[in-house]
Amino acid sequence: MILASESAYFQDFPHLTFGIVPGDGNQTVWTRAIGDYRARYFLYTQQSLSAQEAKQLGVVAEVLPPVVLLMERARTLAEQFLRILELTRRHMRAMFALPLKKELLEQVGFGLAVEGITATDLRIMAEEQTKATA
Structure with a gap:
């Protein structure tokens, strides 16, 4: 469950x-959270989503005022979840986590490879620029 403070926002800036x-x-x-085309837009444009927008997109379950109230709500939910039988709770978590784990396993290796290639290319370009100005 994702709870967010009213002042929270989501963005992939770096x-x-x-x-x-x-x-x-x-x-x-992000593709799993908001859908393929919406995630592409979000990542390509470096869009900033407010907590309220994230809630409308289904990323956030609840938006709460100040952090103190958010933490109180989180504790209340945690206590509620702990009343679920442990075996049931564990299997529910596994059931919900498995599809995301599978997708991460399939996609992160290639994703990190292309991330590394682009980072290396930036370093090479910076070194070439340094040599040219020297």
Whole structure:
């Protein structure tokens, strides 16, 4: 479950800012959370989603005022979840986590490879620029 403070926002700023492919799992998690085409838009444009927008997209379960209230709500939910039989709770978690784990296994290896290639290319370009100005 994802709870968010009213002031929270979601954004993948670093990757494109530094010219690197966001292949470290961001592509997988965001596609699963908001859908393929929406995730592409989010990552290509470095869009910032407010907590309320994230809730409308189904990423966030609840948006709460100040952090103190958010933590109280998180504790209440945790206590509620702990009342579920342990075996049931564990198997429910496994059931929900398995599809994401499978997708991460399939996609992160290639994603990290292209992320690394783009990061290496940036380093090479920087070194060439340094040599040219020297």
